[in-house]
Amino acid sequence: QVQLVESGGGLVQAGGSLGLSCAASGSIGNFNTMGWYRQAPGKQRELVATITSGGSTNYADSVKGRFTISRDNAKNTVYLQMNSLKPEDTAVYYCRITVIFSNYWGQGTQVTVSS
Numbered sequence: 001q002v003q004l005v006e007s008g009g010g011l012v013q014a015g016g017s018l019g020l021s022c023a024a025s026g027s028i029g030n031f032n033t034m035g036w037y038r039q040a041p042g043k044q045r046e047l048v049a050t051i052t053s054g055g056s057t058n059y060a061d062s063v064k065g066r067f068t069i070s071r072d073n074a075k076n077t078v079y080l081q082m083n084s085l086k087p088e089d090t091a092v093y094y095c096r097i098t099v100i101f102s103n104y105w106g107q108g109t110q111v112t113v114s115s
Helices: none
Strands: 002-008 010-013 018-026 033-039 046-052 057-059 067-072 077-082 091-099 102-105 109-114
Touching: 002 091, 002 102, 002 109, 018 033, 018 091, 018 109, 033 067, 033 077, 046 067, 046 077, 057 067, 077 091
Parallel strands: 010 109
Antiparallel strands: 002 018, 018 077, 033 046, 033 091, 046 057, 067 077, 091 102, 091 109
């Protein structure tokens, strides 16, 4: 069983910063990909950023240069530092871990950016 516990998020003004973290536990092995996705009201869930256990990263074009994903393999934790936030970044942010061919999701955390 794999569990993901997210923390962070909240309300911030446009141009501000927030950080998210997500700790994984259970049978996640040493090789996996962790990432963040988000879903705004009325929209589909979309990729924000991913990072492999080897440190390779991938970002959505909309967040490149503003968001940074990182991870601590010893703590099985992935982080998302969000800078220069925009109102369009408002969404529920979900952590995901992919272990072999299985995906596991966190419960989601709300990020609201006011204009």
